[in-house]
Amino acid sequence: MSANGVDLFYGETPAVRNAEISLTRGEVVAITGQSGSGKSSLLYCLAGVLPVARGEVRFEGRSLGALGDEELSAIRRARFGFVFQYGELLPELTVEENAALPLRLAGQRKSEALAAAGEVLGRLGIADLRDRRPSQVSGGQSQRVAVARALVHQPAVVFADEPTGSLDSNNATAVLEEFLNLARSQGTAVVLVTHDTQVAARADSRYTMRDGVLTAQVREAS
Template identity: 85%
Template sequence: MLVADGVDLFYGPSQAVRGASLVLRRGETAAITGPSGSGKSSLLYCLAGVLPVVAGEVRFEGSSLGDLGDEELSALRRSRFGFVFQYGELLPELTVEENAALPLRLAGQRKPAALAAAGEVLGRLGLADLRTRRPSQVSGGQSQRVAVARALVHRPAVVFADEPTGSLDSANATAVLEEFLTLARSQGTAVVLVTHDADVAAKADTRYTMVDGVLTAQGRGQR
């Protein structure tokens, strides 16, 4: 589904990613671990088409992201990709259900249908009673579950998760990650998960490490 082949990325004279190659299959979870500053997030944003690669290629369903224009890339990210960030990044002026429904609304779906779909996903994540609350009225763990719902509500092909449990305590981190991966797998969504936590990475299907911009395959996780 998603292939990186010899990807290089530079920030000015500094090389952040060095010849990275990765293969992600439908419904698979791949975890990338490594120390801070090793290039994990930079590679994630290359895979998602947010950062253009300097050399090599990223292909999604056989098409090179480098061949797509800005509008095509934006449409691809809206419709086929989902994103979960370390701090959730919810919009404070929207309710929980409005935040979760945002990808569907941006895709042009009418509000009642979008909220209904968001409510179904929120219910699967144990958030049905919080639909009308604002982000400031829920806990950190609940907020991160809302971010997971938002990433999965439009049934994307791939979700890109950048330290999605890094701001949570260990109990909440484990709960959120389990719910995230279970829901993603149930709908056939592939996940690229960037983390510094070996225990989190162990729950993935395949594992990679990244050091000084170099990506190395480590084999299977402990799913």
């Protein structure tokens, strides 16, 4: 996936300016910056949620801007995953049903989808919670369910917007480690938006954003 010369405006106000970024299979890319810097806006451009004003986002050889709504929705459903700051679980579903949701939306049989979800929940250490509702689990557990949902269909890319921002430091560290280890093990790339430099330090590549301008950071040799 890559973004080439991407601009985004809200009315007359530039939110993203001439952004260039690329990521490969299994790579974790962090985008840091202050609130309002444009990092979340760029993430939603990469995910095809926000249409770019100029430039293009390419995924698997295709420009997202050239795709129709149905094609774009199909890619987001089958090839992308999403993790948000507060999990955004569906309260009427069990933990296992929430985790299985991408597979069910793709038409997979319920029994197969739940079995796959149970396996991922197990890898995240919360298989014993599968029958609970979101209101019956802790914040850290809820975010693990959100990670399971994002990865259960083995997407090409997961877009994570402040995925540990609502957690205490101990839970944040544990959830982030489990998330990134699982993503890397199945070859899923991660775009990780965060204001936390400790979270960003776990990425393979790191960018900063200020006033809509994206800058790559060069790691020092160790």
